[in-house]
Amino acid sequence: MSDLRVTPLNALHRELGAKMVPFAGYDMPVQYPAGVMKEHLHCRARAGLFDVSHMGQVILRAPGGYPEVARAMEALVPVDLVGLGEMRQRYGFFTNAAGGILDDLMLANRGDHMFVVVNAACKAEDGAHMRAALPGVAVEEITDRALLALQGPAAEAVLAALVPGVAAMRFMDVGIFASDFGELWISRSGYTGEDGYEISVSEAQAEPLARALLSNEAVQPIGLGARDSLRLEAGLCLYGHDIDTATTPVEASLSWAIQKVRRSGGDRAGGFPGAARILEELRNGAARLRVGLRPEGRAPMRDGTPLFAAETGGAAVGHVTSGGFGPTIEAPMSMGYVPRDLATTGTELFGEVRGKRLPLRVVKLPFTPANFKR
Amino acid sequence: MKFTEEHEWLRVEGDLVIVGITEHASEQLGDVVFVELPAIGRAVTKDDEVVVIESVKAASDILAPLDGEIVEVNEVLADEPGKVNEDPMGDAWFFKIKPADMAQLDDYMDEAAYQKYIG
Structure with a gap:
C-alpha cells in the first residue's frame, strides 16, 4: 500500500465510497457503490466521469516546433504525424524492431509542440524510449496535472456548461481553454466508444473540477471495472492484454491507424522500428x-x-x-x-x-x- | 441457519438443506452475470465444486458444504443471474442437498459467529 501512488482525486474517490485497488502502481477506484453494471449503463445513457490521472502526459518540443517533433516521432510511430492538422489528435503506437507494440498512445499537434498521452504501466519506459531515440527533442513529463475523462451522450452539455467552447469541437479535436478551474487541455476523445472529452487540469484544480462535473445530475463516477467493459464493447485494445510486444499492428487489426503515406509506396514509407515486417504484413496480410x-x-x-x-x-x-x-x-x-x-x-x-x-x-x-x- | 467460511448459508428444510451465498459474498463478487448449476441427482462429497458463478469481475465456485445428493436446483438463476445480487439470502438460493449426515452441519458457524468472522 505504501508503495502505491495516488492521484489528486484519491480523497474524493474514498468519499464517494469507491472500492480501491492497485493498478499500474496507483491506488485506483475499481468501482463505486453503484457497481460495474450500473456504472457502465449510466455512461452509455448519460455521462460518466473517470479518473485517468495515472496515465502519462508528455510534451515534446524542438527548435523547429511541431513539424520537427513530428518528423522525429515518425521514426518511432508508424503514423502520419507530419500531416496531422493543428489542434488535431491521432491514435498511434510505439513499435519495436520485431514489429511488436511497445505501447499505444494519443498524439496531438498543439501548434508549437506535440502533446502525447501514454499508458500508466508503460510511461517510464516510454519516456526513456523517447529521450534515447529523439535527439534534439525535449521530452517533458507533466507530473503536476490530473487527467479526467467525461464520456457519454450528455458529456457535451455537461462540459459546455462550464467551458462553452467545447461544444464546437469535433471528434479528435484538441483545445486549450481558460476556465474557472485554470487552464484546461481538452480533447474530444476517450476510450469508451461514446462521445466525450479527456480533460487535463492542474493538480490543485482537479478536485474542484471533478466536483463541479459530478454536481450535474447527468454525471456519475465510473471505476476501472466499467472502464474495461466499456472499452471492450467498443472493440478497443487494452495494452498488455490485446496488444503487446509480441503482437504487430496488422495482427492487432490496427492497420487503419497506419496512414497511406507511411505504407509501401507512400512519401514517407517505413522508417519506423519493425517497418520491414509491418509493411510486409500490410501488403500480404498477417x-x-x-x-x-x-x-x-x-x-x-x-x-x-x-x-x-x-x-x-x-x-x-x-x-x-x-x-x-x-x-x-x-x-x-x-x-x-x-x-x-x-x-x-x-x-x-x-x-x-x-x-x-x-x-x-x-x-x-x-x-x-x-x-x-x- | 448455518454459515461456512466460504460465505455460504445453509438452511434446513425437513430432511434437506438449502444452500445459497451470503449478502457479504454477493457484494464482494459484484454483479453476477452467469450461474452454472449442478445436475439434479448428482452425488457430491464435501468441498466438491458444484456451482460456477461468474461476476463482472471473475469466476468463482461454490463448494458442496456437505456430503449428499443434489435434489433440486434454482433454475431461475440460469436465466436471471442478477437475482444473486438482488436477494442472495432469499429467492436466489442455488441448490437443495439431501445430506448423508445432518450432523455435518454442526461444524459450521451460527449467524453471530459468521458476523464476527466477516468482521
Missing part, C-alpha cells in the same frame, strides 16, 4: 488477426481462454486476450487472436472453459456502435 468473439451461451470467456477450430481434438488455434460480460449487449463478449483463415466473420470456434469446449462466433467489432461526434 498470419493471425485480432477478432471479436461472441460466446453463444451465457458463460463469459476471459483472457487466456484457449480457442479451438473443432469441438473435439486438435491443438488450440489461438486464445482470448480480453473477455467478460457486456452490460449494453447483455451478453458475454471476447476478443482474441486466431489464424487468418479462421478470422472471417461468422466462423464458428470453440473456447475451452472449465474443461468444456463451448461454441463462439467471430463477429465484427465493435460490439456496440460508436457514438462519436465526427
Whole structure:
C-alpha cells in the first residue's frame, strides 16, 4: 500500500465510497457503490466521469516546433504525424524492431509542440524510449496535472456548461481553454466508444473540477471495472492484454491507424522500428488477426481462454486476450487472436472453459456502435 | 441457519438443506452475470465444486458444504443471474442437498459467529 501512488482525486474517490485497488502502481477506484453494471449503463445513457490521472502526459518540443517533433516521432510511430492538422489528435503506437507494440498512445499537434498521452504501466519506459531515440527533442513529463475523462451522450452539455467552447469541437479535436478551474487541455476523445472529452487540469484544480462535473445530475463516477467493459464493447485494445510486444499492428487489426503515406509506396514509407515486417504484413496480410468473439451461451470467456477450430481434438488455434460480460449487449463478449483463415466473420470456434469446449462466433467489432461526434 | 467460511448459508428444510451465498459474498463478487448449476441427482462429497458463478469481475465456485445428493436446483438463476445480487439470502438460493449426515452441519458457524468472522 505504501508503495502505491495516488492521484489528486484519491480523497474524493474514498468519499464517494469507491472500492480501491492497485493498478499500474496507483491506488485506483475499481468501482463505486453503484457497481460495474450500473456504472457502465449510466455512461452509455448519460455521462460518466473517470479518473485517468495515472496515465502519462508528455510534451515534446524542438527548435523547429511541431513539424520537427513530428518528423522525429515518425521514426518511432508508424503514423502520419507530419500531416496531422493543428489542434488535431491521432491514435498511434510505439513499435519495436520485431514489429511488436511497445505501447499505444494519443498524439496531438498543439501548434508549437506535440502533446502525447501514454499508458500508466508503460510511461517510464516510454519516456526513456523517447529521450534515447529523439535527439534534439525535449521530452517533458507533466507530473503536476490530473487527467479526467467525461464520456457519454450528455458529456457535451455537461462540459459546455462550464467551458462553452467545447461544444464546437469535433471528434479528435484538441483545445486549450481558460476556465474557472485554470487552464484546461481538452480533447474530444476517450476510450469508451461514446462521445466525450479527456480533460487535463492542474493538480490543485482537479478536485474542484471533478466536483463541479459530478454536481450535474447527468454525471456519475465510473471505476476501472466499467472502464474495461466499456472499452471492450467498443472493440478497443487494452495494452498488455490485446496488444503487446509480441503482437504487430496488422495482427492487432490496427492497420487503419497506419496512414497511406507511411505504407509501401507512400512519401514517407517505413522508417519506423519493425517497418520491414509491418509493411510486409500490410501488403500480404498477417498470419493471425485480432477478432471479436461472441460466446453463444451465457458463460463469459476471459483472457487466456484457449480457442479451438473443432469441438473435439486438435491443438488450440489461438486464445482470448480480453473477455467478460457486456452490460449494453447483455451478453458475454471476447476478443482474441486466431489464424487468418479462421478470422472471417461468422466462423464458428470453440473456447475451452472449465474443461468444456463451448461454441463462439467471430463477429465484427465493435460490439456496440460508436457514438462519436465526427 | 448455518454459515461456512466460504460465505455460504445453509438452511434446513425437513430432511434437506438449502444452500445459497451470503449478502457479504454477493457484494464482494459484484454483479453476477452467469450461474452454472449442478445436475439434479448428482452425488457430491464435501468441498466438491458444484456451482460456477461468474461476476463482472471473475469466476468463482461454490463448494458442496456437505456430503449428499443434489435434489433440486434454482433454475431461475440460469436465466436471471442478477437475482444473486438482488436477494442472495432469499429467492436466489442455488441448490437443495439431501445430506448423508445432518450432523455435518454442526461444524459450521451460527449467524453471530459468521458476523464476527466477516468482521
